[in-house]
Amino acid sequence: MNVESKKVEAQCSAERLYNFACDFRSFQKFLPPQVEDFTSDGETCSFKVGGFMQLTLQYAERQPYTTVAIAPAAGSNSPVPFRLVMNIEPVDDTRSRVHVAADLSGGNPMMTMMIKPKLKPALDQIADQIAYYSTGI
DSSP: EEEEOOEEESSEEEEEEEHHSSSSGGGGGGOOHHHHHHHHOSSSEEEEEETTTTEEEEEEEETTTEEEEEEOOOOOOOOSOOOOEEEEEESSSSSSEEEEEOOOOOOOOHHHHHHHHHHHHHHHHHHHHHHHHHOOO
16 A cells, blocks of 8 residues: 655755755654654664654665655564655756655555554655755755
8 A cells, every 4th residue: 555745846956855865864854743762873763653663764775866765674663564755856956846655565454544544644744844944955
């Protein structure tokens, strides 16, 4: 099952946005307020969601200037296997379009049904935050 955000426009080049997204230390400002205790070494990040579920994420795929995919790290306590994919497409030299999608394939169907209604607003919020903060990238 895929859940997709709205497409937003970032006020920076695809290259700058990609380079920014390839460092987890940049992600804290994009995350929803339910995320607590965020830590990162740049290649992985760890945080609590809703005060109880600890997640550790790592990069699953990076294609220069077009795609950044994130997935739970090996041994992470994710209740559902997922991939969070940020697609970047250049609009011109100084702007990019961003689209965030989550693939929840292979997970527990009941857990997926519980997560899906909350995921779309969270992905839209991440996309909006990327667009908002992109002027400073």
